[in-house]
Amino acid sequence: MSDAIAFSTIRELGARYRAKQLSPVEVTRALLGRIEKLDPTLHAFVTLTADRALADARAAEEALRRGDDRPLLGVPIAHKDIYLTKGIRTTGGSALLADWVPDEDATCVRRWQQAGTILLGKLITHEFAFGIQFPGHRFPPARNPWNVDHIPGGSSSGSGAALAAGLVHGATGSDTGGSIRGPAAFCGIVGLKPTYGRASRAGVLTLSWTLDHTGPMARTVEDCAYLLQPLAGHDPLDPASSHAPVDDYVGGLGRDVRGVRIGVVRNYFFDGVDPEVARAFEEAVETLRRLGADVRDVAIPSLQATHSFLLIMLAEAYAYHERDIREHPELYGEVLRERMLAGALVTGAEYTQAQRIRSRICDETTAVLRDVDVLATPTTPKPATPFALAYDLSFGFPKSNMPPFNLTGLPTLALPCGFSASGLPLSLQLSGRPFAEALVLRVGHAYEQATTWHTRRPPV
Amino acid sequence: MTEPFELTMEELRRRLDAAGITIVEERLAMVRKLLSDALVHVRGLDSRTIKTVEPAVRFAAGGEVRDE
Numbered sequence: 001m002s003d004a005i006a007f008s009t010i011r012e013l014g015a016r017y018r019a020k021q022l023s024p025v026e027v028t029r030a031l032l033g034r035i036e037k038l039d040p041t042l043h044a045f046v047t048l049t050a051d052r053a054l055a056d057a058r059a060a061e062e063a064l065r066r067g068d069d070r071p072l073l074g075v076p077i078a079h080k081d082i083y084l085t086k087g088i089r090t091t092g093g094s095a096l097l098a099d100w101v102p103d104e105d106a107t108c109v110r111r112w113q114q115a116g117t118i119l120l121g122k123l124i125t126h127e128f129a130f131g132i133q134f135p136g137h138r139f140p141p142a143r144n145p146w147n148v149d150h151i152p153g154g155s156s157s158g159s160g161a162a163l164a165a166g167l168v169h170g171a172t173g174s175d176t177g178g179s180i181r182g183p184a185a186f187c188g189i190v191g192l193k194p195t196y197g198r199a200s201r202a203g204v205l206t207l208s209w210t211l212d213h214t215g216p217m218a219r220t221v222e223d224c225a226y227l228l229q230p231l232a233g234h235d236p237l238d239p240a241s242s243h244a245p246v247d248d249y250v251g252g253l254g255r256d257v258r259g260v261r262i263g264v265v266r267n268y269f270f271d272g273v274d275p276e277v278a279r280a281f282e283e284a285v286e287t288l289r290r291l292g293a294d295v296r297d298v299a300i301p302s303l304q305a306t307h308s309f310l311l312i313m314l315a316e317a318y319a320y321h322e323r324d325i326r327e328h329p330e331l332y333g334e335v336l337r338e339r340m341l342a343g344a345l346v347t348g349a350e351y352t353q354a355q356r357i358r359s360r361i362c363d364e365t366t367a368v369l370r371d372v373d374v375l376a377t378p379t380t381p382k383p384a385t386p387f388a389l390a391y392d393l394s395f396g397f398p399k400s401n402m403p404p405f406n407l408t409g410l411p412t413l414a415l416p417c418g419f420s421a422s423g424l425p426l427s428l429q430l431s432g433r434p435f436a437e438a439l440v441l442r443v444g445h446a447y448e449q450a451t452t453w454h455t456r457r458p459p460v
Numbered sequence: 461m462t463e464p465f466e467l468t469m470e471e472l473r474r475r476l477d478a479a480g481i482t483i484v485e486e487r488l489a490m491v492r493k494l495l496s497d498a499l500v501h502v503r504g505l506d507s508r509t510i511k512t513v514e515p516a517v518r519f520a521a522g523g524e525v526r527d528e
Contacts (some may be wrong), residue, residue, distance in 0.1 A: 129487050133502070304462065304501075305462070305501035305505075307497060307498060307501060308498060308499075308500075308501040308502050310494070310497070310498035311498045311502065312497065314494075314498065335487070335490070338483050338484075338487040338490060338491050339491075339492070339494060341481050341483055342491050342494050342495055344479040345472070345475040345476065345479055345481070345491075345495060346480050346495075346498075350499060353505055353507060354502055354509050355503045356505075356507065356511070356512075356514070357501060357502070357505065359510070359511070360510055360511075393487075393489075393490045394490070394493070396490070396493055396494055396497065397494065397497065397498075433509065
């Protein structure tokens, strides 16, 4: 298979199917071959579902013959392995669930299936979407296709690696403190954390109820829009699911960004930022300005207290895992176990104060978003971390640019905006008002179309 | 500017006892750093400066629909 097919967009794939230049079975076989060749190095997949994929592909061929025009028909995808899949094991990247086969699908899994996608398998996640797998873990960690000595980001690590390497055309991710956007940034792809309540969390393993989000990951903004469309919309199985109307995400792309007010949040997001990241970000902002956006600086002072989000995440994660970790501590990975247990040490008062800090951050961010339409920030302060550093116990939880948008629940897109001198991807983060995914995608798409970063391929 | 804050090893051990949790000795420093970093802003907070009245439950005019 040529790289052109492996890296084709969803729109191109659909056009070639309907022009009878390519078939879903042909694409699926080729991707399975590519996975067989590359995944022993990348470890993006934890479970490959070749038979299921070929059955889905044959069904897609039948549907195409009938003139079915669903845009995701025949599009090969895979799910982060915290999304429950009926009849297919769902490990959560953990020894505790290593052989668990659910008897139901997550809502997002079902919706992509109903949209006609082809399921290639399950993608490795950081253990329970929280802790990187240390050497000796039952499941090896995914590696970054741009440099296999660096992490691909997490926790949707397999999703990021598989997309960057051209193994799938779309993937699910989940994002509690940046787990969609981090891998998107480190792997040079696109990830969207939708508004809290926009995409269902039903049937997805919990890390932190008040911070967890589900969403799509892809190689282009348009692909992300296609993949978001069926995920968006109310789900009675998720109590946080919203009834807000669903926009036409693809239809909104292509409009220019003249007059869109973009606020660059100058405090917090630039603390400790690598000079290469800062330079790429400023160039991205300049590009948006040239495209006609009204770019201005803004400040959200309370963001300086963002790190207290960890108290919320740790306490909620422990609440979810308490029984299992007390009864089977040996089945939790190195370091993750201690981090989970730290959640038992957060007092009720501290958790409450962290939620009050969160409330203040939400209020200040809402106020800023009355004056601007979109916020622009660097997605990560640095490019992908080397494994050697990530395995250092003193590495801990470094300051991150992504949790502010888990605390506020705002829709946030990460997309490529350059490369470091060492060849690692850099990323732009765009956030909008609640349920303004269409505008965030539109601004991201306008930037993407004005640049070529998304066309670069890793050396795998 | 938030003042630096570091949980003492004694306080960490008190919390472990209260929670009925055991953490291996060689990981205590890691847990102490994790909690210290997470707590720094809460410890520096004057809670009276945030809000004095907060909602326990939010009801939307439409009944069940709770969207903002």
